[in-house]
Amino acid sequence: MSGRETKTFVVTRFDPDRDEAPRTERYEVPVRDDWKVLDALNYIKDEIDPTLSHRWSCRMAVCGSCGMQVNGEPKLTCKTALREYGSTVEVAPLANFPVVRDLVIEMEGFLDKLQAVRPWIIEAKDAARREGTHRQSPEELEAFKKFSMCINCMLCYAACPVVANEPDFLGPAAIALGHRYNQDSRDHGAGERNQVFRGEGGVFACSFANECTEVCPKHVDPGYAIQEAKLLNVIDWATSFVVPRGKAR
């Protein structure tokens, strides 16, 4: 096939069944000019080393499976063009996560954090079961739409300096998704979620390095979501002294 250039891939390998510690393996791959990093990993798996383990599915930057460190930066490998890289490309599992095997990270912690922020519509306590749909203006939709674009790819956790030091930090994606519901005109659960946001590992643990927003492949802007959540929590907290909240907690 024409237009093929060989690049060297230095891939981090780790199998807890046999390896004491992660090691690297080098693979020579004839790449096409339009390939992404993921295409090279799939070539390695099919043609060179069937024991390489990595997650992927949609290969169109929406399922969120294939996040990895590429030359030290968190990237969606299906969206990262090889033409942007030189002759050697390093691929490693996402930083700040335990590694299950090779390029596969441990996701369970995130699922717990996601559940903790109650990422669902919480109806008003006395709301009757609704027939049909809510009215929601385009402006009301705009208030949260950006934060609903999160594909849970975990790049923001790999980039976050707070996650690196405090594994229990809720983290950018989970906070952005909780904030997404707080900002949704159909939701009445901000009081509940703000309890979580103000708790240990909540929004105030964020040091506003904004690395999360820098690496987000979907422009969710979790950094902004966290700052907005902090501000609303300060207001909510201050207001609670002035107007006693009925049945808070």
Added chain:
Amino acid sequence: MIEVLQHDVVVVGGGGAGLRAAIAAVEADPRLSVALVSKVYPMRSHTVSAEGGAAAVAREDDSLEMHAWDTVKGSDFLGDQDVIQYFVEQAPIELALLENWGCPWSRNEDGSVATRAFGGMTTKRTWFATDKVGFHMLHSLFQHSLRFDRIVRYDEHFVSKLLVEGGRVQGVVSLDIRSGAVSAILGRAVILATGGAGKVFPFTTNGNIKTGDGMALAYREGVGLKDMEFLQYHPTGLPGTGILITEASRGEGGYLRNKDGERFLVTRDYGVGTKAELGPRDMISRAIIREIAAGRGVDGPYGQHVWLDLTHLGEDKINSRLPFVRELSTTYAFVDPVHEPIPIRPVAHYMMGGVDTNIDGATPLPGLYAAGECACVSLNGANRLGSNSLTECLVFGARAGRKAVEYALGAGAPDEARARSVTEAEAARLDALRGSARGEEKIPRIRDEMNRALEAGCGVYREQASMALACKELAILQERVPRLRLSDASRVFNTELVAALELQNMLDVAEAIANAALARKESRGAHACSDHPARNDAEYLHHSLVTRSAEGRPVVGRKAVTLGIWEPEERKY
């Protein structure tokens, strides 16, 4: 030691249909426990890649009858009309429910839900959330499901076998991909919601996980696969990758052009009439293939293509209505649709066929249900209309969930001892396969040969000789599978083992497709037979049903189609 886990209902698959089924099941009875078993984390499911929208009557100028008629006609009269009637009635209810669960539907200025035009639909009835509808529906469903602690998730668990005992299904055998442990997950009812099987084709919009697992699981237990010859080619995939460019591009006003810049759907007669670019998918895909065959295609690095032109829509409309199309085109075809046309060609997209179910989602095997793309409830017949399938996941996912609960409440407890011994045998089979260095066959080679055989035999246009050849080649590949050589002996996250199991599933599905196609000697909907170019209602107005013989070979039978409202007529737009 094999672990035996107890639940009431087991749902296999965590996409749109599986999540909706699980939620319906726990809501139907507060005492029940539901296992949601998925080979990926649910939000990775392929529902995530659907783009254009979900259909349900919403406007004053629309009616349930019009939605039903469009669907019947789109199906080339092979949709069951009682199923279609139920579907159009439930569709608005289900989409409104999802709105209440937080789905960020795009809105009109007055705050009502917006709708857009879609192929084969007479009016705007496709609800949308920009052009990431599947993504938003999936995440809304998944996040909503997190509020139910009686939905117990088994993420990254691969179901390798159904537990069938005493003539009814009693659970599944599940491989925990991360640990390699095999366990029995028991339930008095099982719902298959594993999605499609696009990966049997080499050029597909489908993600890597779409390997027909649920179809193969049911098929091996004697359940028929219905209407498998009907494979939808989406007209607009990116050459090379097969990435989907949504039909909403045309719904929002995009044009298809040949190498001369001509809007061939307007200037030539391809049967779509004044619908032009908004004709149904089967007809548009054929029109593109014929344009290319006539020498009016464009040369590209991945063969011939035509153009999808959005440049006249303007940057504002593209950004507000089709931002994902812009992102995909720019990232994967290096083309900005604001300024240049997008290269596209027809691409394997959706299985109209699947596990045979009735209107309740029940298969002929007691206790076994199926919903979504892995099922064939006979909503889509010979050709699905775009935006009906996301709604289908909700309508029939919910119904299967409720019906499975009704069944489970009346069914006896599973036979635990028997389940344990079957699971032990299955664990031994997987152990023998893992790292098996005895054979000489490689997974990627057999997969590639399967892909090539099916593409050559069951493309947009088919002919008897090529279909017969595909059947023969696939049968030979089946014989080679027992000689697979696997290199990875690790128990932890062994994706090679999973790929071997997926390959076995795909081969069963591929054989069902090719054999059903060979048996249908007419052209109907997506099944366009060059040597039998006309529809033949006298002989073929029925569903096909592929079952597995005692020797493991596909046998093609038939099943009656339910009419009742509309009689078949010529399908012309």
